[in-house]
Amino acid sequence: MTQSRFFSSRSATRSSADSFSRGLVGYAFAAAATLTLAGLLVFFWAPQDADQGMRQKIFYLHVPLSIAALCGFIAGGVMAIQYLRTRDSSWDLRSYVAIHLSLIFGVAALITGAIWAKTAWGVWWEWKEPTLVSFLIVFLLYAVYQPMRFAIDDPERQARSAAVYAIICGAFVPLNFMAVRLATSLVHPRVLGGAGEMPAEMRVSFYTSLIGMGLLWMALWKFELTAKSVSMRLGKLRAELIS
Amino acid sequence: MNESKETPGLFAAAGAILRKDLRLELRTMETLTTAAIFTVATFVVFHFAFDRYEMSGDIAAGVFWVTVLFAAVLAINRLLSNERAQGGYEALLLAPIDRNAILFAKFAFLFVTLTLLEIFALLAFALLLLGPALSTEMLPLAPVLLLANIGIAAIGTLISALATDTNARELLVPLMSLPLLTPLLIGAARASTPLMSLVPHTEHLDRWLGLMALYDSVFALLAFAVFEYVIED
Amino acid sequence: MTAAIATLAALPIAADTGGGYVAAAYAVFVALLLVYIGIMAAKLVRLQRGLGDLQERTRKPGDDA
Numbered sequence: 001m002t003q004s005r006f007f008s009s010r011s012a013t014r015s016s017a018d019s020f021s022r023g024l025v026g027y028a029f030a031a032a033a034t035l036t037l038a039g040l041l042v043f044f045w046a047p048q049d050a051d052q053g054m055r056q057k058i059f060y061l062h063v064p065l066s067i068a069a070l071c072g073f074i075a076g077g078v079m080a081i082q083y084l085r086t087r088d089s090s091w092d093l094r095s096y097v098a099i100h101l102s103l104i105f106g107v108a109a110l111i112t113g114a115i116w117a118k119t120a121w122g123v124w125w126e127w128k129e130p131t132l133v134s135f136l137i138v139f140l141l142y143a144v145y146q147p148m149r150f151a152i153d154d155p156e157r158q159a160r161s162a163a164v165y166a167i168i169c170g171a172f173v174p175l176n177f178m179a180v181r182l183a184t185s186l187v188h189p190r191v192l193g194g195a196g197e198m199p200a201e202m203r204v205s206f207y208t209s210l211i212g213m214g215l216l217w218m219a220l221w222k223f224e225l226t227a228k229s230v231s232m233r234l235g236k237l238r239a240e241l242i243s
Numbered sequence: 244m245n246e247s248k249e250t251p252g253l254f255a256a257a258g259a260i261l262r263k264d265l266r267l268e269l270r271t272m273e274t275l276t277t278a279a280i281f282t283v284a285t286f287v288v289f290h291f292a293f294d295r296y297e298m299s300g301d302i303a304a305g306v307f308w309v310t311v312l313f314a315a316v317l318a319i320n321r322l323l324s325n326e327r328a329q330g331g332y333e334a335l336l337l338a339p340i341d342r343n344a345i346l347f348a349k350f351a352f353l354f355v356t357l358t359l360l361e362i363f364a365l366l367a368f369a370l371l372l373l374g375p376a377l378s379t380e381m382l383p384l385a386p387v388l389l390l391a392n393i394g395i396a397a398i399g400t401l402i403s404a405l406a407t408d409t410n411a412r413e414l415l416v417p418l419m420s421l422p423l424l425t426p427l428l429i430g431a432a433r434a435s436t437p438l439m440s441l442v443p444h445t446e447h448l449d450r451w452l453g454l455m456a457l458y459d460s461v462f463a464l465l466a467f468a469v470f471e472y473v474i475e476d
Numbered sequence: 477m478t479a480a481i482a483t484l485a486a487l488p489i490a491a492d493t494g495g496g497y498v499a500a501a502y503a504v505f506v507a508l509l510l511v512y513i514g515i516m517a518a519k520l521v522r523l524q525r526g527l528g529d530l531q532e533r534t535r536k537p538g539d540d541a
Contacts, residue, residue: 115500241534
């Protein structure tokens with residue numbers, strides 16, 4: 001019975017379970033359309049970068065992935081605040097799935113970042129790129145979220161501690177970026193930033209990719225929330241039938 | 244317990260817990276001795292790892308702050324688990340006091356422990372490895388230590404409260420602390436580098452102190468805002 | 477095999493513009509997405525099994541009656 005409280009009774013009610021899946025199909029198709037469009041724009045419309053040539057195309061993948069992951073992390077913190085305020089465990093579930101999903105986006109961002117470092121600077125890791133370094137630190141911090149969460153037995157306490165941790169980490173993200181930026185010698189040319197100086201075609205392609213990635217994040221988030229709530233409702237139904 | 248209807252004030256309660264902790268620490272010297280031995284052992288390890296008799300500048304600052312950081316993790320690990328092991332934690336939660344009294348007391352205790360530990364570590368470091376002799380030129384280290392300690396104490400109290408509920412405390416405390424303390428390490432190590440160079444001087448000191456002060460204030464406020472949720476029962 | 481890799485590396489496109497790296501980056505993205513779908517598929521199968529099990533349980537009393 002205590003176990004089924006993490007799979008909370010309130011989040012398993014029909015109304016909130018339905019709200020998880022609301023818009024899921026729309027997001028999924030919007031993400032598919034936007035990402036396809038973005039791919040076409042990136043490879044057939046945006047001009048080749050004068051200095052970097054083809055390899056600059058990783059930018060359209062790596063940066064939206066990182067931004068989606070970071071926004072997801074911060075959104076997870078905001079949902080955690082919402083949980084602490086309302087004690088509605090559906091917010092805990094939302095926060096958990098947001099952080100979990102952003103971690104996966106983070107893995108993709110780190111791998112594509114390493115590939116970019118390799119093609120741009122000839123090394124798999126570049127300490128002089130503050131954004132990449134900050135991202136690794138943030139990733140390491142969030143990687144502890146799940147182990148911490150599941151090292152707590154009591155489901156209610158688990159939700160509370162996880163929420164507090166998510167809030168601490170959410171506040172950490174911007175401060176950490178500032179600290180690492182300060183620590184990196186500013187002599188190094190910035191390659192990942194400076195979207196303002198790009199030609200219009202590049203900028204449009206980039207923003208299309210960014211929107212597509214955001215829609216993909218939303219779609220996967222709703223997808224996983226729906227899957228989790230369905231399996232919780234099933235578990236609850238089984239518990240009711242057996243008892 | 245007296246029969247007065249009023250519960251003890253926030254600071255009275257915090258002071259009582261702090262006094263209890265300090266007295267306990269003075270009698271057993273549990274955290275301080277282990278952390279002190281740890282710092283000396285770490286300096287010995289660094290001597291062999293780098294094969295150096297003396298260090299200065301960025302290497303010295305790095306070795307000193309990494310050692311302090313790991314010693315701090317040891318102290319964070321002990322901060323609330325001692326209470327828990329002896330049943331004091333439940334008693335604290337049952338006491339009719341503001342939960343923030345626990346935060347303030349533990350924060351202050353960790354701050355005092357860290358300060359004492361760093362004074363010892365700095366002396367040991369100067370004796371064993373540091374190239375330039377301790378001088379008044381190194382006095383700007385004092386605000387660096389102060390700001391580092393405030394930050395470590397605020398984050399450490401939060402983490403220790405979070406980790407004490409888990410069944411993998413020893414593992415989770417370092418995993419959670421190291422990334423969270425990295426910005427402080429950046430500030431402290433960068434500020435200490437010129438101070439520990441062969442001709443001690445200050446360079447960009449205000450920038451690093453500013454960074455640490457900002458970090459400290461955000462996490463002190465955050466600890467104040469969320470602590471009651473961590474230990475609520 | 478090594479000869480093939482050597483020819484690949486010698487290709488002017490791959491060497492000059494890092495097209496191979498771009499392909500690798502996008503492949504990583506697609507692969508991760510597919511792995512995610514795979515994991516969700518495994519969960520779906522488990523869900524289906526749970527539902528089937530539940531269906532069995534609910535049918536039995538009816539059969540007895």
